[in-house]
Amino acid sequence: MGETVPERTYREVMTCAAPPPATPLQVAARDFVFGAVWPRPGLSRRDRRWVTLTCVGAADAPEPIDEHVYAALNSGDIGLEAMLEFVLHFAVYCGWPKASHIEGVVRRQWARIQQERGAESGEFPLLDDATLGPSDWTQRLKRGVQEFVDVNLIPAPRPETPYIHAGILNFVFGHVWQRPGLSRRERRIITVACVAIDDSPMPLRSHVGAALESGDVTKGEMDEIVLQFAAYYGFAKAEALGSTADAIWARRDGRSAEPA
């Protein structure tokens, strides 16, 4: 008696057997989300998890957050260090309160996994202040400007408002984007999902455009990100993300129009 594709996919992704579907929603989750989205090639399981974690975190959906954090850690697809870096990156783009909640979930689900494996949970070790980067402001801001340019592929703004000076140049690009534990490509994927949730048009165009323009994310991968996002945050916002990506891709004048 074999598993169906949705059943096997659910088990691999959620690290437990799919409950028998009892409502139209659960049937659609099995057939669409686990039958038609997660198994697709074109985007790795780990990258799909980044999009999903961002969506469930932003959606404040308590059980899905618990389940997806547990599944990401328990599957081994995402390690604790990377998950904790995700929490900080998510805090920047979706705000501190939601990140605060996810951080609590990460701690609880990590402790649960340790317990299930008969391992000690213990406290997290204190982080070294050296991990905060250079403390010379001139050096930090110069490096932050460079990171802004490398990530966004446009000139950095002048440090003329608190938001730009203390926030963008000193903290977001002067520190967070440079932290090890998550690659720049992964940070781009998480950021794209966050700006799609917010759907302010300029950050959306900016981050989607930089992800594609840099080559860190191919158009095919972006199409898969859009679909993964549609499953967890809905087709309304996914449409804005998708049409933004399509318009940016279409404007790449004169380059070889390789298929997505």
Add this chain to the structure above:
Amino acid sequence: MGETVPERTYREVMTCAAPPPATPLQVAARDFVFGAVWPRPGLSRRDRRWVTLTCVGAADAPEPIDEHVYAALNSGDIGLEAMLEFVLHFAVYCGWPKASHIEGVVRRQWARIQQERGAESGEFPLLDDATLGPSDWTQRLKRGVQEFVDVNLIPAPRPETPYIHAGILNFVFGHVWQRPGLSRRERRIITVACVAIDDSPMPLRSHVGAALESGDVTKGEMDEIVLQFAAYYGFAKAEALGSTADAIWARRDGRSAEPA
């Protein structure tokens, strides 16, 4: 060669032909949203539009808001008066700013439809202040308390904070819920979609519970609302709505367990 089910459904719902799908998102919209959700029996097309309009409005997704407002009016499923009442009810539960944006869309799409039909658009006539209801505060609050009880099936709170007094008893139940142009059942459906977007647990349980308890919405209809919501606002929040509805339905003590 005839239309497929998704193609025909798209045309009926959106009042125009489906564009040929060019991305994975568009293929999934055709197959899942228009192939597996909209055509389902168990919830009327008009009721599905209320859920969808709420989702796209809350999602701030510019083109979907334009397209779904146009389609709802152009199809004849929803008239202008009911649409404007929807905007006010939505304002109560999702806030004035998003409602203000939708109201602009309603005006523009109405003008567009009139133009397409070669009819005069004209100004909206000023509304008569008599439509605001009683201006005797004692009478208004007494009636508001009664409406609160009839809608929520629990005692009304004491008017001891501005939110309850000026907001809930005077305005929300003292006026908005009583307005003609939308039935109570329709107001319940819109409210359930709004609280599902917000996913604050108490309003969610309260409004979903009252919708089911009153008999205005059957469990089968609620299951369809959950699925329609999942398509437009994602499976993460839909899970919270669905499990709330299922838990409330399961607790209905001693009543005949008619199947959903």
Add this chain to the structure above:
Amino acid sequence: MGETVPERTYREVMTCAAPPPATPLQVAARDFVFGAVWPRPGLSRRDRRWVTLTCVGAADAPEPIDEHVYAALNSGDIGLEAMLEFVLHFAVYCGWPKASHIEGVVRRQWARIQQERGAESGEFPLLDDATLGPSDWTQRLKRGVQEFVDVNLIPAPRPETPYIHAGILNFVFGHVWQRPGLSRRERRIITVACVAIDDSPMPLRSHVGAALESGDVTKGEMDEIVLQFAAYYGFAKAEALGSTADAIWARRDGRSAEPA
């Protein structure tokens, strides 16, 4: 023939005459939002603007953001420096993308106001790196821990995750909350509105509780914040904010139950 209370209130708040209401939404805006909420005593106009700016910013509703930023600056109730500090504080609690949008709005509306007054707009002067605070990590984190305790009235968490270390202790409390240009009380009001939008229960209880417990915000002022929030972000989330505040106030052991 004089202005009605709603008409005068609209003109004072929005710094322009109210358009004649032609839809149920606009009639309700006049009578409820500008007739029953804004004119209330118990919370200053400036404080009501902080709640409103937070709500419209988080709601991504383009025209209301433009209108309320313009009105806040044009009325003189909020100066440019305070508005720019708001953008950074809002970025922390509602995420960088939405803040990015508001910062653009602030620039454009400021330029519009300067133009209307026949004044030069000009560039914003570059900010001095000294405004970034101490660059010695040990000193910065020690001060951040103290600020965390002073604001939240609970012990600071151990710096054992990036979110806590680099984020909370180094940046949010190690810098942003200490910046001049916005008082701590105002930062509390903006934060309460932000956590109400997110409605993660623990940040909500924490920040609402600290605002009340510190005495910086009275229960009467908090009640007015709840109502202002209900108008601009909806009654569903306002319910969670209101009941959180009421529960915290009710638990104040053994104190005289003075009326709010």
